[in-house]
Amino acid sequence: MAHVLGANQYGKAENRVVRIVRDTPRHEIRDLNVSTSLRGDFEAAHITGDQADVLPTDTQKNTAFAYAKIHGIDSIEDYGLALGRRLLEACPAASSAQVRIEEHAWDRIGDHSFVRRGGAVRTAVVTVGREHTSVLSGIADLVVLNSTDSEFRGFLKDEFTTLPETDDRILATSLVARWRHTLSEGGDGVDWNASHAAALQTLLETFAGTYSRALQETLHAMGGAVLDSQPGIAEIRFSAPNKHHFLVDFSGFDVPGLTNDGEVFIAADRPYGLIEAQVLRDGLPPAPDAWLHLPGFC
Structure with a gap:
């Protein structure tokens, strides 16, 4: 053959x-x-x-x-x-x-x-x-959590769906984010440290300040904020495992008056939802180098 x-x-x-x-x-x-x-x-x-x-x-x-x-x-x-x-x-x-x-x-x-x-x-x-020269700056293992202002409801259901809807949950993820720069003269003259610090600050501020109806919505808001704040960035890619926190059920405990009003959770490490997304600057050509799409590079 x-x-x-x-x-x-x-x-x-x-x-x-x-x-x-x-x-x-x-x-x-x-x-x-x-x-x-x-x-x-x-x-x-x-x-x-x-x-x-x-x-x-x-x-x-x-x-x-x-x-x-x-x-x-x-x-x-x-x-x-x-x-x-x-x-x-x-x-x-x-x-x-x-x-x-x-x-x-x-x-x-x-x-x-x-x-x-x-x-x-x-x-x-x-x-x-x-x-061509390309540069993807980024951050990995960025663990962030909002203790409220997050919901998840109105989702598609079938006979195997057991997940209850919620209008108040913990939203947490261990974020991988990588952003591609638009380069002139191969990247000479870029203040890489200042750009990285500004992008990271924007990601954190947007995560903290966004009411989330889904992790997808939060990622889109974070990506858009980075692109809006830095004209030299062409796109940003996210890989975000949803670090689930489940409310502990106290109803089976024989303790009078013991309630769990969104205060005690079990942090589950697996399985987990994995949300991945790319936010692009409108009108720019795609990345010139296929290596950007190798597994592990978002």
Whole structure:
């Protein structure tokens, strides 16, 4: 049976890059998880085992560490752009290089002492091609909760529907959000840190200030608010598991006067509803790079 090689890519996953800036007695820390991939004309490596055009994944790893010093890490987007350009330059057979970064935050407790912050992780997916460059900034594991001002009712029902309607519930999610920037000159000159901080603040303020008839409605409001506030963002994508909180039934307890008026809940971790959505700026062309649609990238 005839067959051909389909889409393929290769790289080095999850390089733990920690950069300490020691230029002054007050140190700075950047703690990254960096994955790189190359896509292009690597058919010979797959079909005949010819590695002549393959830049080793070990070289990609070494470049990621070297560029933490050579280029520095002012922002993960800027570092990702520099690393992607270098990998593309070093591998002529590659048509594009992708750098995926997660940044773990540390809080300062002294001039050279830090405590690891839990919770949300800043992310970036940078794709540098011969003709197009794209940057997806984002946030993952952003756990947010509204204790009221959320309802869920009027939904479709059939013979298997047991979920009761409610006009007052907890709305909670562990949000993944990624937003694509419109770029000129490959992203040079963008204040990535300021843009990220502003987008995150907008997401949080909109979540807190939106009366929700469904998580879908809340996500749409959050996405629209980010696009309205930042003209340099073309789209935003959400993946939002609905972290269900169910009211505990006290009716079976033999305790006179014990009621549960929306005060005590059981937090269920699975199964969960998973809501995913994309909010686009009207009139802009779709993303030029299909890598944006790989599983795990929203």
